Amino acid sequence: VKAGDAALERLIGRLLRAGVLMSSACLAGGLLALTISPAAGVWLLQAGLIILIATPTVNVVLSVVEYAWARDWLFAAISTLVLVELLAGAWGALLFYRAVVTKPASGFSRPAIADPARRRIQNPSPLTASRLA
């Protein structure tokens, strides 16, 4: 335990609270908007989900910065390693997406509404991804 640990914990708490509140506001707004304007509702739902999914990664980036700022190089390296693993996983997922889905991927901008015709397999896990590649 070092002096900056409590401060980092509070900082992470604030970041996660912001992420989870923004995402929930978008999701709740999206559900309500669906009844009035489906297009706006879908857009808000997508925004909410992307904020939700991105929040833990932003949190790891924050840890890297904070540990580096405190010149705690061991933990800066450890959190960088976590970040690299997350990005490698996301990159692998993107490659898998390109391999499985016929149309070229436009990444996050594509609305991920379940469309059975676009799904080639029922249960893609990283494993099936590597098997298909």
Added chain:
Amino acid sequence: VPIVTPLLALIIFTAGTAAGGLGALLGIGGGVFLVPLLNLALGFPIGAAAAISLSAVIATSSAVTAGRAGKQLINVRLGMVLEVATAAGAVLGGITAQLVAQSVLQRLFGVVTAIVAVLTVARVNRRNVMSDPDADPGVLGGRFFDDETDAMVVYRIKRVPLALGASFVAGNLSSMLGIGGGVVKVPVLNGWCGMPLRAAAATSAFMIGVTATGGVIIYYLSGQLVPVAAAAAVLGVQLGSWAGVHLSPRLPIRFLKMLLALVLSIVAGVMFVRGMS
């Protein structure tokens, strides 16, 4: 994929509330219940069920960590070290799945969970805190104010390789079964690595968001995440984790451990049944 009617959304919202509450009390994301509920009871394909569950796990992690931060229950350093193993486990989940069939994995998971449940009950009175509040917790240990005993408590982390191994397995299971892996991490950290349950639960809740991120991206990009269902689950999680965060300091540790044992027993049963069918 079933059409998400208001009634179905309400059921998913309620399930999310329960998951968020469990996350706040025990540090587990509730994926072990959400996946079978969505898949077996509500008729979502397994990929969609896992995707919705992983979204709820991330929401639980963020909401519980935000609600807990500042009490020094979350061991960020230990969490970061274990996340290296968890994220590696999640990314390499494919290799495990090639070696072991999912049904075998579920049965194995069921048996191990049942054993851990029995051990949790057997050790319900054991405490992991050191008597001297000025003791050195070491690099990975921690110190926090325990409301129940009204005193500052210190703990050290023992058996770090075991904790790393458990986190790797948790990450592995996460991408394959759509869970956050807290159900593996919390008993191991509390039972074998010297961490008090409240600290183990808070640290696990902090970690499961990162664990679930690896898995959910694949499902999101392949269009299996049903937005309306995920939104209902996430909003339910908000309510449940808010309630759980405010309730948990008032609950005695003995109650939390018995609840953990009960949850583990149910998980063991659910996994065993899923592995058989």
